[in-house]
Amino acid sequence: MEFADRLALPEILVGRRTRGFLWPGPPVPGERFASGRHSLFDGSFTWPVMVAKRTALDHNVGTLAAFAERHGLALAPHGKTTMAPALFQAQLDAGAWGISAASAAQVLVHRSAGVPRVLLANEILDAAALRWLAGEIEHFEFLCFVDSLEGVRALSEAAGAVPFRVLAELGHVGGRTGCRGLAELMEVAAAARDAEGVELAGVACYEGTREGAEEVRAFLRDLRDAAEAVAPHVPGRLVVSAGGSAWFDLVAEELGPLTGELGALVILRSGAYIAHDDGFYRERTPWNRLPGEGLRPALEVWAQVLSVPEPGLALVGMGKRDVPYDIDLPTVRAVRRGPAEAAVPLGGVTVTRVQDQHAYLTGEGLRPGDLVSFGISHPCTAFDKWRVIPVVDDDYVVVDLIDTCF
Template sequence: MTAIDWRTKGFFNPGPPIPDEDFIAAGHGLFDGAFTYPLMIARQAALDANVATMAAFCARHGLTFAPHIKTHMSPSLVRAQLAAGAWGVTVATANQALAAHAMGATRILIANQVLDPTALRWAAAHQVMITVDSVAGAEAAGRAGPTVPVLVELGHANGRTGTRTLDELLVVAAAVHDHATLRLAGVTGYEGGLPDAGAVAAFLDRLREAAGAVAHLIDGDLIVSAGGSAWFDVVADRLPGALPDGRPVTALLRSGAYVSHDDGFYRERTPFNRLADQGVLQAALGVWAQVLSTPEPGLALIGMGKRDAPYDEGLPEPQRVRRSGGALEDAIGMRVTRMNDHHTYLSTGGMRLVPGDLVLFGISHPCTAFDKWRAIPVVDHDGRVSGVLRPHL
C-alpha cells in the first residue's frame, strides 16, 4: 500500500498515513491546505492525450512501440502505455528492469550493456532483452544462464555507446550467435545526439544495413530498434519496411519523453512541430512554488530549487501567478535567471510580486523532473486531484 505521510514532499500530512486511494477519494484541490510548496503536478488530460497521440502515430507508421519509461518510472503510466498498445517497455538499467517487471511489464528491453552477473542472471531468467556492443559484453551475458535475447548496438563517432563501424558490429553479432546461451534478436542504435535530420537519416540507413548484414544469423523476428523523442519522424520514415532481400523487420521505437512532454527542450524539438497534421503533444508537468522574498526591485526569490525542478536542459518557465486571494494572472515578462538547491532567482519583468504569491512554472526536460519526486498529484481540468503518480528509482 502506498500512502501520504510526513515523507511525501509537496503533500502536507503531519498526522497518520493516508492511503493514496483515500487521499484521491477526498477530492482535494491544489490550494485547500492538503499541499505545501514547491509542488510538482501532472495534468491528467495532457497525459491521456499524449499517450493516445503517440500510440496513433506508431500505428499509422508501422512502428512497434517500447516506450522508454526512464522518463517517469511510474506504474500507472506504464499501465496506460501498455493499455494503449505498447509492445513492451524500454529501461536504462537493471534496477529499472526489475521495477518494470514489478509494474507488470512482460516485455522489457534494457537499452544499455549489462555487465553485472547478478542482474544478468535475473534478466536471463525473465527473458529480458539486453543490449551489447562488445565481445566482452556478449561473454558476460553468455554466463547468465538460460537463453538471453540480445540486440547488438551500432553507434556513431562522438556518440554514446555502440560499435563505431559495421565490421565491429559483425564481430560482436557473431560472438552472440555463436554462444549457446544467447539468442541474437537484431540490432539497435540511438540517434538522439546527432545534429540534424540528414545525419539521423544516414545513421538509420546504416542501422538497416547492419540488420541486413546479420539477418542470416537470426531465426524469427528481426528487430531493428532506435528512437529518442526528437527524431521519431525520421525513424518512422527510415526504419520500417522489408530489407532489400524481402526479409521483414520489426521496427521498434523507444521514445519516452513524449508522455509528459515539456515547456522547453522537447517543446522545441518534438517531431510534431514538423508533422502538424499528425497530432500535438501537451506539457503535462508544472511546479507551483511560493514567492519567499522580494528583496530588491525586479527580483523575487522563489521557494523552488534544483532539488525540485530540472535545470540541465533549460531553466523553468514562469507561466502563471496566483495571488493570495486566488486571482490568476499571466506571468508576463518574467524569467528565471538562476537556481540554487532551494531557491530560484526570478526576474519579475515589471510585474509586482509579494511574499506568499504562488507562481506556476513549466519545466524543461522531463527525464530529470520525475526523479525529484516520490509522489506527484494528478489533477483534472478544475484542479481537483484525480490520481497520484509514484515515480520509482
C-alpha cells in the same frame, strides 16, 4: 506466453513524509486521498509541488500510440523517464508492445510491477544481475543491447535455460555506446550468433546523439544497412529498434519500411513524449514538422514567492531538488495572487538561476506570497525528484496520484 492484464501497482501512502503534501495526521492510502477531490489550493499541499495534468498525459499517450500504429511500429516507451508503474499501465493499455529500461535496477522495478516485455536499451555486464535475469526471463520477454565481445561473453557465462536475446547496437564516433561501424557490429553479431546461451535478435541504435536531421537520417540508414546484413543470421523475426522523443518521425520514415521489406519488428523507444515539456522537447518535437496538434506539456511546478528584496528580483522557494536544470531552466507560466483569484499568465519574468532551495526570477510584478506556476524542460530529470505526484484535472482538482520508483 500468458501475462496478467494489469500491473502490480505499488501502494501509495500520503503522510508527513510525502513531499508537497500537507498531511500532518496519520498516513492515508493514496486512493483514499485522491477520492477526497482536493484542490491544489485548498490547503492540502505545501510549496513547491509538482503536478501532472491528466488531460495532457492522456492526450500524449494516445497521440504517440496512434503515430506508432499508423506507421506499423511497435512501441516500447522508455520507462526511465517516469519510472511510474501507473504510467506504464496507461501506455500498455494504449497498445505498447512493452516498456524499455536503462539499467538492471530499472528492469527489476519493471518486473516487480509485472511488465510483460522489457527492452533493456543498454549494455549489461553485471554478473550478479545477469544471474538473476537468467532465471527471470523464463517468465517474461527480454531483449538487451550488446556492443562488445566482452558483453557477449558475460551474457553467455550467466545464461540459463532460456538464452539471452540481444540486439547488436550501432554507435558512432564521439557518441554513446554502440559499435563504431558496420564491420565491428558484424563481429559482435557473429559472436552473439555463435555463443552458447545467447541468441542474436537484431540491431538497435540511439539516434539522439546525432546533430540535425541529415545526420540522423544518415545514421538511421546505417542501421538499416546493419539490419539487412544481420537478417540472414537471425532465427525468427528480426528486431530493429531506435527512437528517442526528438526524431521519431525520421525513425518511422527510415526504418518503418523494414516491416515490409524484411518482416521486421521495428520498436520505437520514445519516453519523454508522455510528459513533453516547455523547453527542450517543445523546441525539438517532431510535431514541429508534422501536421496536427502534437503533444502537450503535462508537468507544472507550483512555488511561492518568498522575497522581493530589490526592484526586479524575486526569490521563489523552488530549487535544484524540485525542478530540472540540466538542460534549460524552468519557464514562468502564470501567477496566482490569492486564494479566491484565478491564475493569470505572467509575462516578462524569467528564471535566471536556481540554487538548492531558491530560484532567482528577474522581472516586475511579483510580490511576496504570490504562487507561481512553472513549466519544465527535460522531463527525464523531473519525475525523479518527486516520490508522489498529484494528477490534476484542468481545474486543479486532484483526481489521482502517481508513484515513482527511482
